[in-house]
Amino acid sequence: MTINIGFQMDPLESLNLEDDTTLAIIEECLSKNYIIWHFLPKDVSYINGEVMASSKIILELNRDVQPSFKTSDLIRKNLKELDLIFLRQDPPFDMSYITSTFLLEYIEDEVKTFDIDFKATEEQINNLKKYKQNRDNISVSTALENLKKTAKSNNNIIPSLIRCIENECTLGEMSDALREIFGEY
Numbered sequence: 721m722t723i724n725i726g727f728q729m730d731p732l733e734s735l736n737l738e739d740d741t742t743l744a745i746i747e748e749c750l751s752k753n754y755i756i757w758h759f760l761p762k763d764v765s766y767i768n769g770e771v772m773a774s775s776k777i778i779l780e781l782n783r784d785v786q787p788s789f790k791t792s793d794l795i796r797k798n799l800k801e802l803d804l805i806f807l808r809q810d811p812p813f814d815m816s817y818i819t820s821t822f823l824l825e826y827i828e829d830e831v832k833t834f835d836i837d838f839k840a841t842e843e844q845i846n847n848l849k850k851y852k853q854n855r856d857n858i859s860v861s862t863a864l865e866n867l868k869k870t871a872k873s874n875n876n877i878i879p880s881l882i883r884c885i886e887n888e889c890t891l892g893e894m895s896d897a898l899r900e901i902f903g904e905y
Contacts, residue, residue, distance in 0.1 A: 724801060725749055726757040726775070726831075728764065728820060729808040732789045741845065742808045747781055757797055761809065764799070764820035771799045771823050799824070805833045848890070855888040863887040864897045871901040 729742060737743065749756050759773040766772070775797040780790040799805065805824065809817050824833055863884040870880040877898075884894050 723752075723754040723803050724757060725754050726759065726773070726797075726799060726802040726805040727778075727808060728759055728761055728773075728805060728824075731760065732758060732778075732791070733787065737783045737788055741842065742806070743781065743783075745806065746778060750778070750781060757802060758791065759797070760816075761814075761820040762816035764816075764823050766823050766826070771827050773797050773799055800827045800830050802831050805831055807833060851888070852890075859887040860884075860889050860893070863889055864893060867894060867897050868901055871898055 727742065727746065735743060746756055756778040757773075757775040758778050759775040763774040764771065773796075774794045776791040776794055778789060778791055782788055807821065807824075824831075863880070863886075867877065867880040867884055870877050881894060
């Protein structure tokens with residue numbers, strides 16, 4: 721089953737490629753082969769009882785080249801067909817943003833919307849960076865390599881996971897190590 725995720729947000733070309741947290745979410749979604757729809761608040765409309773948006777599919781994101789995004793042409797998309805919609809808008813909020821959030825309430829029973837709290841997101845990212853700076857990263861690397869080695873064998877990985885936790889590996893790091901060995905299902 722294909723997962724369709726919408727991002728109602730600022731124009732792609734206006735995003736700060738260095739530290740925009742929404743881009744990390746988009747990159748992760750693209751890595752999982754989700755279909756990513758981008759639309760602006762002004763492009764959301766109510767037509768014949770349906771909440772629609774003039775949208776583009778984000779086909780590729782590469783921060784190392786310009787332009788960084790490859791997108792489809794505009795497509796009229798029924799937003800009820802999406803599985804999840806992220807609302808991400810930098811202030812100030814204009815009438816098109818307020819109107820679009822009102823229109824999205826019409827489909828809230830069918831589509832989950834998620835309003836990104838940027839202050840909380842940045843705070844969490846900063847906390848994670850501090851956490852990683854204040855640990856023994858050599859021990860972290862060693863524990864993660866041991867986890868991968870154990871995962872390749874027929875041995876129980878639980879003791880290796882415990883060593884990772886004792887050496888302050890994050891859940892994401894342990895998951896990435898296991899995905900490297902087993903892939904994703």
